[in-house]
Amino acid sequence: MNEYQSILTGLIELSKLTDQIKTGIIIGSRSRTQHPADEYSDIDIIMLVDDIEHFIKSDEWLDSLGKYHISFSENTIANGKERRVVFDNALDADFLFLKANDIDKIEKDKDFKEIIARSYCILFDKIGFDDVLRRIALSPEQYFLLSESEFVNIVNDFWFHSIWAAKKVLRGELWVAKNCVDNYMKNILLQMIELFTHAVNGSSYDTWHCGRFIEQWAEPWIVKEFPNIFAGYSANDIFRALSKSMDLFRKLSVKTAEKLNYIYPNEADMYAANFLESVKKFR
Incomplete structure (x- = not known):
């Protein structure tokens, strides 16, 4: 995680400066012990925000995290949007933006539940979203055989x-x-x-x-x-x-x-x- 520490620190500081960002959650290999991150792993961060489009279209918040060279956006889980970025030293980070006022829908999203049930690490949380995460982690999704x-x-x-x-x-x-x-x-x-x-x-x-x-x-x-x-x-x-x-x-x-x-x-x-x-x- 050390190579990404400056990005994470910048994100935490950014969250303190704006009410737009409610929660930040590290997911994927950087948060798990089974098949943990290696030198080629990226970092994946789910962010609950008020206005998704602001973070997709604006570069100001991204500039505050460090020098980046490539960035594009795509649709992601729970009707959110994802901003995928390559910073200096080819550090790639995926920021998954979900609407903070859609917590009920997020909690029911199959892909979100599967991701969280596998592993997560809370970076910051202003709205008590940890309660939702713990509920999901205690009831992981099961595979259902095809009929x-x-x-x-x-x-x-x-x-x-x-x-x-x-x-x-x-x-x-x-x-x-x-x-x-x-x-x-x-x-x-x-x-x-x-x-x-x-x-x-x-x-x-x-x-x-x-x-x-x-x-x-x-x-x-x-x-x-x-x-x-x-x-x-x-x-x-x-x-x-x-x-x-x-x-x-x-x-x-x-x-x-x-x-x-x-x-x-x-x-x-x-x-x-x-x-x-x-x-x-x-x-």
């Missing part, structure tokens, strides 16, 4: 897009095809990895979010396949990665269906697999 109909739907979604991506390759739309295979379909694959892992280990097993630390929580035989399932920018390699992704997805989804006693949509699987083999053969 059978939800499972069947994402399996069909995957097989549908395997055909869709293959057609894009055949049309020479490699950018679109690669994006489908390595982005859209990988997100479905990640859902299946999470579902399989929870089916095997229970709902309380920690699969983090967005693939974080997947190399550590997923089974080794799954991780072993990761180098094979991403594509280079060529038709042949996209087909190769698509085929390998299909193999891994099939193995996972069949095992998951068996574990949960769900119906597996075998017809969709076979049709997509046969289509891919046919177009690869006659290219």
Whole structure:
């Protein structure tokens, strides 16, 4: 935390000078003991404020924290806005601004609850928000297994897009095809990895979010396949990665269906697999 201390000190001093800022909370790796921060970690700070747009559009408050070189904004959890900044020495800081008068909505936000339940550290608090944080920390969100109909739907979604991506390759739309295979379909694959892992280990097993630390929580035989399932920018390699992704997805989804006693949509699987083999053969 020492490298960020001047930024944190400046933020605390800024909060003393204005009533606009109500609460500051450090989240993420800089606040936790499991998978703690390393030399490459950024710092994430949730700030409850009166006027979000002021902190998104104004640079004056940012100037008071130190010399910065890059800054942009984006939407974030609980209908808030985030200002992402790179300071001197490539120190990157994410400031998540939430409306101080929306505490009830913030407390109910799924993403906010998941973040706080994992870890947090109060930097300053003028409005007693600590009570809300403690309530959330005492009742962490549980993973809910997909229903059978939800499972069947994402399996069909995957097989549908395997055909869709293959057609894009055949049309020479490699950018679109690669994006489908390595982005859209990988997100479905990640859902299946999470579902399989929870089916095997229970709902309380920690699969983090967005693939974080997947190399550590997923089974080794799954991780072993990761180098094979991403594509280079060529038709042949996209087909190769698509085929390998299909193999891994099939193995996972069949095992998951068996574990949960769900119906597996075998017809969709076979049709997509046969289509891919046919177009690869006659290219």
